[in-house]
Amino acid sequence: MAWVIVKDGAVVREFNRPTAFTYEGFQYPRNWIQNATDAEKSAIGLVEVTISGNPKDSEYYDNILSANKVESDGSVTRTWSSTAKTLSDLQTIKILSAKENAKSQLDPTDWYVVRKSEVGTAFSDEISAYRTAVRTCYGNLKTAINAASDVDELAAVYEFSSGASQDAKTVNPSSAVNTTSNAITSNGHGFVDDELVYYDAGRIGDDKANTAIGGLSNGKSYYVFGKTTNTFKLSESHSSCGDAAAISLSSGATGTNHTFVSQGIPGKGQVWPNPEMSKYDGA
DSSP: OOEEEEETTEEEEEESSOOOEEETTEEEOTTHHHHOOHHHHHHTTEEEEEEESOOOOTTTEEEEEOOOEEOTTSOEEEEEEEEEOOHHHHHHHHHHHHHHHHHHHHHHHHHHHHHHHHHOOOOOHHHHHHHHHHHHHHHHHHHHHHHOSSHHHHHHTTSEEOOSOOSOEEEOHHHHEETTTTEEEOTTOOOOTTOEEEEEOOEETTTEEOOOOBTOOTTOEEEEESOOSSEEEEESSOGGGTOOOOOOOBSOOOOSOEEEEEOOEEOGGGOOOOTTSGGGTTO
């Protein structure tokens, strides 16, 4: 909150925080502005500044707050203006960052590749799958960055968008889980492919969790995969990694109140393979 003193139609003093000040021979304590009446403020020409607009994301925009402007009615205003940064410069920066991220994820397993090259020792399929997924994610992210036609589209690559449905979807595993097709039935669920959903197996009483659906872990998030209007499957991987596949589900779950809650739809800049996933065991 900012205040100014206006005299003869011009701003002569500005206050951006509580402070003691002297004006026209009178001393005012630090808390005077906070405690003064409207009449007391008006008597010395003290006016609260009205700021219109909001700055945009400084990663993508240059933001400028205008100087104080005394309006015809005596009010004082300032206005935010935002100018988009050069798209091609931002794309270059983002691609470099993505390349460095991919490199950092590949570094821990590089020695397997070097060892195979130098002495012929093979490494596991899981490590190979992980490295392929990292490169695929990078390639798809680079494509998305280059495809952006303006800075807002570029920013969206790194954002989570809200899912169509924010309500928890509650299912009874005994009737909703198809262990043949690996699909979960929830009529009109509203999820879309690649949407991130949080799984909660529910509880028995206050302190004991139900047994999770076979193939899933209670309290873990998964990507929606192969959805239809009334069913959805789950994957450990986002499609951008190139290896999304339905998790094999099995029976054995207990309880009737298992829930899935949307955590949003991640942009490609938010997606990288997790080496701790079972499919990459050993990476």
